[in-house]
Amino acid sequence: EKGGYPHYMLKEIMEQPRVLYETYTGLMSSRELEKAAEILASADHIFVTGAGTSYHAGLVFAYFMARIARRPVITFISSEYLAYRSLDHSNSALVAISQSGETIDTLQAVRSFKSSGGRVVAVSNVVGSTIPRESDTTVYTRAGPEIGVAATKTFLTQVLALTSIALALAVHTGSLTKAEYTEAMRELRNASHAASSGIDRSIRLVELLASSLRSKNNIYVLGRGLGVPLAYEAALKIKEVSYIHAEAYPAGESKHGPIALVEEEFPVIFVGVPPEDELLEKLQSNVMEMKARGASTIVIGTSSYRELEGVDFYIDVGNYSEILAPYAVVPPFQLLAYKLAVMLNRDPDKPRNLAKTVTVE
Ligand code: F6R
Numbered sequence: 001e002k003g004g005y006p007h008y009m010l011k012e013i014m015e016q017p018r019v020l021y022e023t024y025t026g027l028m029s030s031r032e033l034e035k036a037a038e039i040l041a042s043a044d045h046i047f048v049t050g051a052g053t054s055y056h057a058g059l060v061f062a063y064f065m066a067r068i069a070r071r072p073v074i075t076f077i078s079s080e081y082l083a084y085r086s087l088d089h090s091n092s093a094l095v096a097i098s099q100s101g102e103t104i105d106t107l108q109a110v111r112s113f114k115s116s117g118g119r120v121v122a123v124s125n126v127v128g129s130t131i132p133r134e135s136d137t138t139v140y141t142r143a144g145p146e147i148g149v150a151a152t153k154t155f156l157t158q159v160l161a162l163t164s165i166a167l168a169l170a171v172h173t174g175s176l177t178k179a180e181y182t183e184a185m186r187e188l189r190n191a192s193h194a195a196s197s198g199i200d201r202s203i204r205l206v207e208l209l210a211s212s213l214r215s216k217n218n219i220y221v222l223g224r225g226l227g228v229p230l231a232y233e234a235a236l237k238i239k240e241v242s243y244i245h246a247e248a249y250p251a252g253e254s255k256h257g258p259i260a261l262v263e264e265e266f267p268v269i270f271v272g273v274p275p276e277d278e279l280l281e282k283l284q285s286n287v288m289e290m291k292a293r294g295a296s297t298i299v300i301g302t303s304s305y306r307e308l309e310g311v312d313f314y315i316d317v318g319n320y321s322e323i324l325a326p327y328a329v330v331p332p333f334q335l336l337a338y339k340l341a342v343m344l345n346r347d348p349d350k351p352r353n354l355a356k357t358v359t360v361e
Pocket residue numbers: 051052053054055097098099100101102103106149150151152236237240356357358
């Protein structure tokens with residue numbers, strides 16, 4: 001049932017091109033996006049929540065909502081909903097992201113929001129699960145069942161659904177013309193190809209990278225812009241399946257504290273994404289400040305990042321626009337986490353202390 005793969009995690013990583021395509025066609029042939037856009041368009045304030053990987057997808061959503069739909073979004077981790085519980089939500093909308101649709105923290109956030117008058121758009125992979133049932137409408141990912149405890153294919157399908165919601169809202173409110181919307185949706189159809197490219201271009205290199213990282217105790221993962229939520233997700237994946245401590249933060253934060261830990265051979269992975277004309281030069285100085293302390297510098301990014309100097313190891317995922325970059329950049333990190341786990345004799349499908357669905361607070 002693992003389709004010939006030794007672990008579900010690997011099978012599910014490799015399935016991404018197909019399930020991205022299925023999610024895309026599912027979105028195009030339903031009215032889910034329109035319904036979500038209607039709810040968001042009529043709200044004065046938009047919130048997004050989730051736990052773990054789903055929260056990271058929420059951060060990608062907030063990024064594209066600002067960039068494409070020109071709407072600021074308030075992001076919070078679902079177990080932190082208490083901060084907003086006393087607000088009047090009658091003119092607000094909440095986007096609640098949960099692969100399983102059963103995570104208790106996210107469900108509590110949904111209930112709290114509804115009880116103060118808010119409307120809820122769920123994003124879920126499980127039809128008929130609790131969070132979709134209690135929400136006003138649901139946008140489904142069509143990733144199929146995910147057996148590995150670490151979320152992989154569900155993350156990128158969430159990103160696809162959420163990016164599509166941002167685009168649908170943008171055309172609904174006039175931030176995008178109908179033609180621009182059609183063009184962007186046509187581009188998103190290539191999410192599947194971007195994921196294949198990310199996998200194909202990294203599968204061998206990740207093996208080398210994992211053998212040089214397997215003996216490390218700490219790894220930093222740094223990004224800017226869209227690269228920040230992708231870095232958070234990369235670090236979560238590495239730590240949960242390989243048990244190597246990985247920490248992600250916006251690259252600009254280095255000199256505000258974390259660089260104090262950096263010494264000879266400390267591995268720092270940079271996530272390189274568009275818009276390169278705004279980010280490349282800034283990332284270059286972050287690479288240099290790490291290099292100056294003897295760090296091992298690694299870049300996983302689009303082809304434009306080849307120009308960076310002072311990089312010890314580089315995985316070029318191909319050149320992709322901003323809306324497509326996540327699908328190419330994320331699989332190498334998932335594969336890296338997987339390889340590290342296997343090399344260290346850890347079961348990537350069943351990390352210790354973790355459950356697939358967290359139904360207790
Ligand atoms: C990480 C992971 C968890 C889940 C989180 C939320 O790989 O799987 O962080 O993302 O428990 O689960 P859902 O999306 O089912 O609410």
